[in-house]
Amino acid sequence: MSTAADFLRFDGVAIRLGGREILSPTSFDVARGEFVCIVGPSGCGKTTLLRAASGLVAASAGEVRRKGVKMSEPSREVAFVFQDYGRALLPWRTVEGNVSLALEAAGVPAAERAPRIAEVLGKVGLAKHAQKFPVQLSGGMQQRAQIARCLAQKPELMMMDEPFGALDALTRQSLQDELARLVRDDGLTVLFVTHDLEEAIYLGDRVIALQANPGPGRPSLARMIDVKIPRPRDQLTTKEHPEYLQLRRELFAFIEQGHD
Amino acid sequence: MTERRLLRWLRPWVFPALLVGAFEWYARRAAALGSDALAPPSAAARAFMGAALDGSLWQATGFTLGTAALGLLLGAVLGIALGLVLGLSRRAAQLGSLSIEVLRPVPSVALIPLAMLTFGFGVRMELAIVAFATFWPLLVLVQSAVQQIEPRLLEVSRVLGLSARERAFKIVLPAIAARLFVALRLGVAVALVVAVTVEIAANPNGMGYAMMIAQQSFDPALMLAWLGWIGVVGFAVNAGMVLLQRVVARRMGVLP
Amino acid sequence: MNGNGRVGILVNRLGSLAVLFALIALWWMASNAGWVSRVFLPTPQATFASLLEGLNLRGPNSNGELLAFTQATVGRMLQGWLLASLFGVLLGAAIGVSPAVRAWVQPTLEFIRPLPASALLPLAISIFGLNPGMVLFVVAFGAMWPVLLATVHGFAAVEPRLAEVARCLQMSRAAFVWKMGLPNAMPDILAGMRLALTIALIVAVVGEMIASQSGLGQAILLAARAFRASDLFAGIVLLGLIGFASNALLAFAEKRLLRWQQP
Numbered sequence: 001m002s003t004a005a006d007f008l009r010f011d012g013v014a015i016r017l018g019g020r021e022i023l024s025p026t027s028f029d030v031a032r033g034e035f036v037c038i039v040g041p042s043g044c045g046k047t048t049l050l051r052a053a054s055g056l057v058a059a060s061a062g063e064v065r066r067k068g069v070k071m072s073e074p075s076r077e078v079a080f081v082f083q084d085y086g087r088a089l090l091p092w093r094t095v096e097g098n099v100s101l102a103l104e105a106a107g108v109p110a111a112e113r114a115p116r117i118a119e120v121l122g123k124v125g126l127a128k129h130a131q132k133f134p135v136q137l138s139g140g141m142q143q144r145a146q147i148a149r150c151l152a153q154k155p156e157l158m159m160m161d162e163p164f165g166a167l168d169a170l171t172r173q174s175l176q177d178e179l180a181r182l183v184r185d186d187g188l189t190v191l192f193v194t195h196d197l198e199e200a201i202y203l204g205d206r207v208i209a210l211q212a213n214p215g216p217g218r219p220s221l222a223r224m225i226d227v228k229i230p231r232p233r234d235q236l237t238t239k240e241h242p243e244y245l246q247l248r249r250e251l252f253a254f255i256e257q258g259h260d
Numbered sequence: 261m262t263e264r265r266l267l268r269w270l271r272p273w274v275f276p277a278l279l280v281g282a283f284e285w286y287a288r289r290a291a292a293l294g295s296d297a298l299a300p301p302s303a304a305a306r307a308f309m310g311a312a313l314d315g316s317l318w319q320a321t322g323f324t325l326g327t328a329a330l331g332l333l334l335g336a337v338l339g340i341a342l343g344l345v346l347g348l349s350r351r352a353a354q355l356g357s358l359s360i361e362v363l364r365p366v367p368s369v370a371l372i373p374l375a376m377l378t379f380g381f382g383v384r385m386e387l388a389i390v391a392f393a394t395f396w397p398l399l400v401l402v403q404s405a406v407q408q409i410e411p412r413l414l415e416v417s418r419v420l421g422l423s424a425r426e427r428a429f430k431i432v433l434p435a436i437a438a439r440l441f442v443a444l445r446l447g448v449a450v451a452l453v454v455a456v457t458v459e460i461a462a463n464p465n466g467m468g469y470a471m472m473i474a475q476q477s478f479d480p481a482l483m484l485a486w487l488g489w490i491g492v493v494g495f496a497v498n499a500g501m502v503l504l505q506r507v508v509a510r511r512m513g514v515l516p
Numbered sequence: 517m518n519g520n521g522r523v524g525i526l527v528n529r530l531g532s533l534a535v536l537f538a539l540i541a542l543w544w545m546a547s548n549a550g551w552v553s554r555v556f557l558p559t560p561q562a563t564f565a566s567l568l569e570g571l572n573l574r575g576p577n578s579n580g581e582l583l584a585f586t587q588a589t590v591g592r593m594l595q596g597w598l599l600a601s602l603f604g605v606l607l608g609a610a611i612g613v614s615p616a617v618r619a620w621v622q623p624t625l626e627f628i629r630p631l632p633a634s635a636l637l638p639l640a641i642s643i644f645g646l647n648p649g650m651v652l653f654v655v656a657f658g659a660m661w662p663v664l665l666a667t668v669h670g671f672a673a674v675e676p677r678l679a680e681v682a683r684c685l686q687m688s689r690a691a692f693v694w695k696m697g698l699p700n701a702m703p704d705i706l707a708g709m710r711l712a713l714t715i716a717l718i719v720a721v722v723g724e725m726i727a728s729q730s731g732l733g734q735a736i737l738l739a740a741r742a743f744r745a746s747d748l749f750a751g752i753v754l755l756g757l758i759g760f761a762s763n764a765l766l767a768f769a770e771k772r773l774l775r776w777q778q779p
Contacts, residue, residue: 056680074684087677092699092776101695105685133776153685272623279624297642358532359539365759367714369721369733370752373740377748378556453632460634461722462737468635472726475638483638494630 007032007189008053008157012062015048022048024214025062026221032156035183035190037200040210041255045220046193047161049210053191054080054159066157076106079150083162085143089134095121095145096130102152116152123182124148140171144178151182158183160192164199173235176203180233197251201227201244202235209254223254299481301488308485316470321493324466327383328455331390332447338391339398339447340440344428346399347406348414360399368393368454372462382465386458393454394447401443405436437512445501452494467493558746566750581735586754588731592648592720593713593758596655600716601709604660608667612701613693618672625665633658633715634722641727651723658719659712666708670701703777706770713762721755732758 008030015023023045030036038046051057053064055074064071066078074080082088089098096117103113121127124144134142143163150158164172180203183190194200200207209223229243238244280301287300299307311317346353368389379385413435417427433440459468471486540560546552547559558566567573570582611617611625636654644650674697682692724733736751 054684056683074686076684076686078684080680080684082677082680084677087675088681090678090696090699092702102685104695105682105687105691135776135779271620275620276624276627354528355531355535358529359536361760362536362756365763366752366756367718367721367759369718369725370736370755372725373736373748374556374752377740377743377745449630452630456632457634457718457722460632460637461725468632471635471638475642480642483642487635487639490635491627491631494632495627498630 006030006065007034007067008191009065010049010053010062011065013049013052013059013064014061015045015052015057016060017048021060021214023210024218024220026210026219027062028208028221028224030189030191032189033187035192035203035205037192037194037204037207038210039194039197039200039207039251039255040222041212042195044210044212046210050080050159050161050191050193054078056080076102076153077155078157078159079153079155081143081146081150081158081160081163083165085139085146085163085166086134088146089142089149091134094131094133095126095137095148098134098145099149099152102149106153120148120152123151123185124178138171139167140175143167143175147179147182151186156189158188158190160190162194163192165195172199177235179203180231184231197255198239198248201229201247201251202233202238207247207251209251223251225250296478297480299484301484303481304484304488307479307481308489311470311482311485317489320465320467320470321489323383324452324455324459324468325493325497327386327466328390328451330383331387331455332394332451334387335391335394335451336398336444336447339395340402343399343402344406344432347403347409348432353403353407364396364400369457369461372458376462381463386455386463386466389458390451390454394451397446397450398443401446402436402440405439405443406432409435434512438509441505441508445498445505448501449494449498452497456490555743555745558749562746563749563753566744566746567753570747570750582732582750582754585730585732585735585751586758588729589717589720589724589733589755590758592652592655592723592731593716593762596652596720597659597709597713597716599652599656600659600712601663603656604663604708604712605667605705607660608664608705609671609693609697609701611664612668612671613697615672618668622668625661625668628661629665633661633719637719637723637726646727646729648729651720651727651729654723655716655719659716662711662715663705663708666704666711667701670704671697674700703774706766706773710763710766710770713766714759717755717759717762 006029010026010028010030012025012027013023014021014025022043026049038049040046048057052059053071055071055078058072066075071078090101093101099117099120100113103116108116117130118127121130124147126141126144126148129137129141134145137145147163164175167175176199182188192200192203204227207223207225207227208221209225210220211218211222214220225247227243227247229238229241229247284300284302287298287303290298291300308317346356371389371392372385375385375388379388409432413431414427417431422430455466456468459466460472461468463469467486467490471483471490474480474482474486543557544560547554547557554562567582570580572580572583611621633654636658640650640654640657644653671693678696678700679692682696687695720731721733723729724731725737728734732751732755736748736755739745739747739751
C-alpha cells in the first residue's frame, strides 16, 4: 500500500556504466505534489538517475517504484523534458503539431485534440506561435513548446533534465517563474535536475545533492535539504530571504568540499 | 573475442553469397530447360578466367580506365579553373549563371551521337563525353567551395599583395582542398560510369563494349563475367578514392 | 561592386542574359562563317528550323515526329522513375528501419552503388529481348538504387533524442516509423529521387539507342548516322529541356515539401 508520501520511491537504486559505478545504492521518497531538485557536479549521475526513474534506462540494482509499481519502461504518465530541446522537437511539425504528437500517441480522437492543444499552448504562452516551425523559434520558446507537449500528456510526474541549462539568464528566470506557476496550478510532482544551485533552491521544496565517484563510506546521496521558503516565490525578494541565503551558503560550502 | 571479429569480417559476404548461390541454382535450372539467356555464376567465373588469361580483360579494362582518366583530367582542369574564377568573383558568377543553367541539364549521353559524328569511334569521342560529364559537377562544387572560404584568408592575401596566381595556389587551393577532394571523388565515379555507358551505347572499345559483344554473341557466361567485373572495378576505384582521401586528410593535418 | 535592390538584381539578370546571347552569337558566327564545319555544328537558325519542323509548328505540311519521340522518352523516364521511387522507398524503409537487416545487407548495397545503370541493359536484353518493356525495366531498376540507398540512410539516421521521445510517449512501432522515421527521411528521399530522375533520363536515352526503340535517343542516333546535324542538335536541345524542366519541377516540389527547414 502506498501513500501520498511515497508517490515515487527510490529503493537502493544503483547504476553501473562501462564497468564503473556511477551511482551507489540510493534511496529516497518523493511525495505527491513535491518539487524535488537534484544537484551535483558533472559525473555524479544525476541525469542517469532521472533517466532510470523514467524508465529510459535500467537500474543496475534496486528499483524505482511509482505508486508501489516498479518503473521498468517509460509511461505516458511520466513526462520527460530533455535539455536539448532542439533535438527533442519534430522539426517538420509546427508547435501545434508537436503538441499534437503527445495526444495522438495517447489515442485522443482528432476532434478533441484541438481544444486541448490550445489550452496547453495558452498555459505556456505560445498560443500566438502555434503555426511556427521549431527552426523559427528562439531557444526559450522551443523549450516551452517541449514543456507544452509534456503537459499535453496530462502527466502525474514530470522529469526535467537541466531544462533551462542551454538558455540565457533572463530567459531562464522567466521560465523558472512560469514553471513554478504551472506546477502549482496543475498540482504536478516534479523531479528537476540542475547544476545551478540557486535555481534548485529557488524552485524546490527539497534539494538532493549528489556527489561524484561514490565508494565505500562515500554514498552518492550526500545531502538532502528541505527548502522551507514560503510560496509563491519571486526572483527579487526570495533571493534576499534569510532562509534562501543560508541554504545557499550551506549548499555552496558542501559542493566546494566535494571538489578536491 | 577474435571469434566475434571473425564473424564481423564474414558478415558482409553472407547476403551476397546467398544471392549468388540462389542465382547459380536458378541459372542451372534455366539452362537445363533450354534457355540461353542466363548462365550460372560458376560458368561466368570460368569465362572471366579465360578473358583474364588471354589478355582481353586487361586490354578492355585498360581502355576504359585510361579513357575515363583522360576525360576526367580534361573535365576537372577546366571545371576547377572556371570554378575558381566564378567562386572568387561574384560578378563573374552572376554573369555566367544563366548560361550554366542552360547548358548543364543536357544529359551527357545526348552528346554521344554528336561526338560520334565529330570524332568517329575511339578514345577521343569517349574522352570528350567524359570531360563534358565531369566538368559540371566539378565546376559547381569548386565554385561553391571557393565561395565558402573564410573571407579573412582572402583579405590576408590582398594585404600581402599576392598575385592572382600566388593567391590561387597558396591560399585558395589549400583552403578548399578537402572539398576539392570530395568533388574529385564524385568526378571519378561519374567518369567511370559515363565511360562504360558510352561504350555500351556506341563506342566499340572497352569493358562496356566487351559486355555488349558477349551478349550479342549469345555468350551469357562472358556477359555476366563482364558485368561482375565492371561492378568490381567500380567498387575498387571508389574504395581506393576513399582510402586516398583519408591519407591526404591525414597528411594535411585534418585527421589525426 | 554588387548591385543591391531590385534594380541591381535586374541588371544582374540582364548581364547573365547578355552572356548567353554572346555565346549564341559565337555559335552563329562559328557555324555560319564556317570556322567549324556545318557537318558537326549546324547553324542556330537551321537547328531552330529543325525544331519547329519536328514539333509540327511549321504550318500544315510538316509531319515532324519530334513531339511523338519526346513523349515516348519522357513517358519512359517518368514511368520508370515513379516505379523506381515507389519500390525504392518501400524497400529502403524496410531495410533502414531495422539495424539488424542493415548490418547484413548494407555492404551489398554499397557494392551496387557505383554500378552504371546502363550496364544492366545487355542482361535485360538477354532475358527480355528488344522491346519497350525491357527498357522500362532497366530504367526502373537502375533509378531505384539512389532512392533505395537514400531512404535507407534517411531511416537509419533518426535523431536518438526523438526515439526516446517516442518511447516516453509509448508510441507504437508503426506510429514511430510513420510519424518520425518517414518525415525524418524525407530530405534524403527527395534528394535520392532527384538523382533517380537524371538516371532515368539517361537510361531511357541509352536504352532507345541500343534497343532501337522509338524516342529521342534513337532519333538523334539516326540523325547523326545520316549526317543530319540540325536534326541532331534539335534533339539535343529537347533533351536538355527535358532535363532542365524535370529538375526544376522536382526542386520546386522539394522546396514546398521541406518548408520546415527554412527559418
